[in-house]
Structures are given as C-alpha cells and as structure tokens.
Amino acid sequence: MANPGELRIDRATSDDVPLLAEFNRQLDEDEPHPDPLTLSALTERMARWVATGEYEVLLLRRGARVAGYAAWRPEDRGTYIRHFFICRDQRCQGWGRAAMRLLRRDFFPQDRPIQIEAAIGNAAGIAFWRALGFQDFGLSMELKAGAPPK
Ligand SMILES: CC(C)(COP(=O)(O)OP(=O)(O)OC[C@H]1O[C@@H](n2cnc3c(N)ncnc32)[C@H](O)[C@@H]1OP(=O)(O)O)[C@@H](O)C(=O)NCCC(=O)NCCS
Numbered sequence: 250m251a252n253p254g255e256l257r258i259d260r261a262t263s264d265d266v267p268l269l270a271e272f273n274r275q276l277d278e279d280e281p282h283p284d285p286l287t288l289s290a291l292t293e294r295m296a297r298w299v300a301t302g303e304y305e306v307l308l309l310r311r312g313a314r315v316a317g318y319a320a321w322r323p324e325d326r327g328t329y330i331r332h333f334f335i336c337r338d339q340r341c342q343g344w345g346r347a348a349m350r351l352l353r354r355d356f357f358p359q360d361r362p363i364q365i366e367a368a369i370g371n372a373a374g375i376a377f378w379r380a381l382g383f384q385d386f387g388l389s390m391e392l393k394a395g396a397p398p399k
Pocket residue numbers: 276279280333334335336339340341342343344345346347365366367368371372373374375376377378380381
C-alpha cells in the first residue's frame with residue numbers, strides 16, 4: 250500500500266505536456282465524455298494550461314516514477330479540481346488518497362471548499378470522492394442546443 254511520504258508534487262512544465270496529454274486521453278477513456286477531444290487538441294489545451302496557468306497542473310511523483318496528475322484553479326465558489334488522475338497500474342493502492350492529502354496541505358486554500366465534477370457513470374471516481382468525505386452537491390445536465398426542442 251501507499252507510503253504517503255514517498256509522494257511528491259511538482260508543478261508541470263512544458264516538457265511534461267506530451268505525457269500529460271496522454272494521461273488526459275486515458276482519463277477521458279476512464280470517464281467517458283460525449284464529445285472527447287483528439288490527442289492533438291488535448292495536447293494544445295494542456296500546453297496552454299501549463300503556459301498560462303489557466304489551471305495549475307501538478308505532477309504526482311514517486312521518486313522517478315510518475316503516479317498521476319491534477320489540474321485545479323481557484324474559482325468564485327471554491328477550489329475547483331478539473332482533472333485528477335492516478336496511473337492505471339498504480340490504482341487502488343492509496344496513491345489517490347495520499348495525493349489529495351498533500352494537495353490539501355500544501356496547495357489548496359484552507360478556508361475554501363473543494364469542488365469536483367464526476368460523470369454519473371464514473372462509479373469508481375464517485376466512490377473515491379465519497380470515500381474521501383466529499384458530499385453530493387449538485388447534478389450537472391446538458392443538452393445540445395441544436396437538438397429538436399421537446
Ligand atoms: C478515481 C481514482 C483517482 C482513484 O485513485 P486511487 O489511487 O486508485 O484511489 P485510492 O487507492 O487512494 O483509494 C481511496 C479510496 O477510494 C475508494 N476507491 C478507489 N478506487 C475505487 C474503485 N475502483 N471502486 C470503489 N472504490 C474505490 C476506496 O474507498 C478507497 O479506499 P480503500 O482502498 O481503503 O478501500 C483513479 O481510479 C483514477 O485516476 N481514475 C480515472 C480518473 C478519474 O475517474 N478521476 C476522477 C474524475 S471525477
């Protein structure tokens with residue numbers, strides 16, 4: 250199981266963008282999106298986030314090994330985690346829980362609520378957030394503007 254002391258969190262740099270885009274592609278597989286972006290669009294967006302700080306992108310590392318990544322930013326309503334991803338071969342060993350503990354201690358404002366959105370079909374993701382103490386808050390819904398009106 251995870252030894253939390255082994256985990257380190259570093260700010261991503263432009264060198265990390267290809268790896269992060271590939272992780273983002275895997276995340277989109279794990280939490281299917283109705284309109285997934287192509288790898289090149291994911292790469293472009295990730296490069297922008299890293300370059301501009303639109304989101305703070307953080308790599309989760311265990312020594313030389315990358316365990317996953319997170320992308321977050323402060324918003325009006327609280328700390329919004331846009332992406333949270335643990336590498337497939339390192340899941341269910343406590344690394345996600347350990348990473349959230351470090352993020353809360355070292356990165357996130359202490360006085361703001363932390364918010365996430367999970368796709369309704371992402372049972373593992375939802376179970377993870379609930380196990381960490383997150384409470385159900387809202388339900389996101391969507392409709393294509395061009396769909397026939399009902
Ligand atoms: C969700 C995710 C981040 C969990 O990371 P992880 O390192 O495997 O999680 P941990 O091992 O720290 O698990 C912590 C707790 O979460 C719960 N949990 C984690 N994975 C679970 C699963 N597949 N099914 C049910 N519960 C799960 C368990 O309660 C677990 O505690 P336990 O091990 O004491 O039972 C990881 O599966 C992932 O990256 N998934 C794809 C991306 C994703 O869905 N991100 C969240 C988007 S909303």
